[in-house]
Amino acid sequence: MVVQDLLERTRLLQEEITEWRRALHAIPEPGFAEHKTADFLAEKLHSFGYQIKRGVARTGVVAELGEGRPRIGIRSEIDGYPVQENLNLAFASRNQGLMHACGHDANMACVMGAAKLLAESGALDGSIKILMQPSSESISEEDNKSGSNKFVEEGVLDDLDYLISFHVDATIISGNAGVLSNRGDERSESFSIMVDGGAGQAMAIASEIVVNLFESTKDQTTFKELLEVDSIQRQSPERALVRGRFTNLGRDTHKFFDNALKASCQAATQSCGHFELSYDNEQALFLNCDTVVKVVEQEVVSLLGEDRCKVVQRKAWSDDFFPYSSRVPSALLFLGVGLPSTPRILHTASFDVDESVLHMGTALIYQSVLSLLQDRPDFQN
């Protein structure tokens, strides 16, 4: 499809995208309680022809289309924000003290538009996985994890080759778009290992795990300086807890330590005992894959023009994107939705978006996904 045809086609979807956005705007829900939101998303995506999984990370919706590789993930957050809306909208939030003050209503609507177009495109040269992720703004009281960490835990990312995450941005002029281009600074990722040893063996097993871990990293010049073990604690006669952390320089670091940790635990518990390895919540950090960023940037330029493509560098962003980008080659795509009048500030009671450009978000996601499916870029990052 040529560029103008695509913009024309998504313009025809504009009304529907706006309707979805408004319907979702009226029902903002807190993290891990997005029940009605998930009903809405699941019903629509199912009607487009997607296979639906509900209850992923409690209230998330994962929708799949087609088979084979590459497998491209498209991610939107679905949670509302705890602020009382102060806008006179016909479709205002009906939920007291909650509002889509981060624009997740618009994110979901744009992603659904792209999902619909992809389903209408006939046979795909690969497959699509839509990740409607709960709770990006808050963490679970139970285990201090946000929605993306739980998606990781439940294996949602395991079969993905690339991922595009989408977010509207009221600080970018409406009708412009940007791709986050931070390469990621060094991060600290912490882990804990609960050892169940039975009959007073727990502390001995825990110590053996730590010895194994240092043994497996001692000849690895890149990695050995990155590891620290903070404590080994006795929890009860049967249980011990090991806590530590490593500096995460990117996907390879995480993979290396994940393998080393699992191998060390398995070796120590071979004859007796069990272990449970978990990673603590990662902060809102970024790490983008240059290749995917380039693909998305190219589509922004070809659809909107060079002058409307913004390079975005951010130190902070209210988004739990890092757990994705540290595992799957990813890009975070922003669509400018800034209203020309008063500036609208994220997470405040008067936050609002320029709805008239939402179809552009759909076009950008759709075209970037097609490009990743067709070009199958070789990635080095």
Ligand SMILES: [Zn+2]
């Ligand atoms: Zn957000």
